[in-house]
Amino acid sequence: MNKITNHDQLLQLEHPFVKIPLEKFKSSLKVSQKHIEKEISTLTNTVSDISKKSQQGDMNPAEVEKALEAIVHRLSNLKRRLKDTRAEESLYSQRTKVRLQHLQEFTTIPTLDSDGFGRWSRVRLNRILVDYMLREGFRETAALLAKSEGIEEMVDIELFVQSRKVEQALQRFSCTECLQWCHENKSNLKKIKSTLEFSLREQEFIELVRKRQTQEAIAYARKHLIVWQETHMREIKKVMGLLAFPPSTNCQPYKGLYDASRWKKLIARFRADNFALQCFTPEPILNVTLQAGLSALKTPMCYIDEHRNVNCPVCDGETLGALATDLPLSHHLNSTIVCRISGQIMNEDNLPMVLPNGYVYSYNALMEMASMNNGKATCPRTGAVYDISQIKKVFIS
Known part of the structure; x- marks a missing residue:
């Protein structure tokens, strides 16, 4: 059972996910505050000026009334602007709440094998795909995906x-x-x-x-x-x-x-x-997430043609391997032997076997090959054909 012991490690990439709506919310608050302070300062000076002039007899009642109507008009405009910013504040406040709930849901998932993790991962994958498509200019496709999956509040179209x-x-x-x-x-x-x-x-x-x-x-x-x-x-x-x-x-x-x-x-x-x-990341989150996994798989063998593994994503230099080009090599405490034919790991359940020419492949791969070729196994590197009885076990020390 793959128990999740440290949720924080998996949430390290989610910092921008919450920060984006939060920063927009703060920015909207600053705009509202700026409008209020500017208008209050202007109106305070205007009212003082009206009061002073009316006391000195420089303004008649009709002029005072007209000046007060102008103040009311300015206040109405301020109310309209604040209404717009209030709607924006509500939007980003709601988005922050939804995203925090999404991350909070992950902290309650006990294992990677649970149904809850599958559902949570699907939502995360969809929003990462939306982010990638938006960066690449596929706005309409991104909007359709967000709407169909119900994650509009988790993306910033x-x-x-x-x-x-x-x-x-x-x-x-x-x-x-x-x-x-x-x-x-x-x-x-x-x-x-x-x-x-x-x-x-x-x-x-x-x-x-x-x-x-x-x-x-x-x-x-x-x-x-x-x-x-x-x-x-x-x-x-x-x-x-x-x-x-x-x-x-x-x-x-x-x-x-x-x-x-x-x-x-x-x-x-x-x-x-x-x-x-x-507050967006310079690179798409999809790339960052893939690179996090690729860095654990990259080895020197991935860039040697004769040692490339068909099941290793890093070995395919035209697709995911391109993302791993600038990544450091993974740190392995123990070596793992992988069969060149099947791409499977060779261990006690799939023993390494050596052909007379010295090349080593997995027992399962050689037996499968022999079953389809009248008991004969062909070395994929040299083309030499051997009887299955000629293979021997390899003991690694």
């Missing part, structure tokens, strides 16, 4: 929808939407020391120079690039050199500055900064 709009604008060679996003998240981007806004300004300058709109480019640089001179003077000097080189130049580094691949780098940089602000 709308956050990917918002970021997708910015990425699509960058794909159209437009920085406008991304610059707007930078403005809305200016304080948070400053905390993570992001240089995305400068890169966007730099690209807009390059596009003006590409069109040979020299005067407009110079004016743009004076307005938007000069403010970055303390931290990015070297980059500013380099990009200003484009004024002397046409888009057809083969001179580096100016040819590289004109390269359209810079837009792909901007998309990647926006995605990285957006994931950091939204």
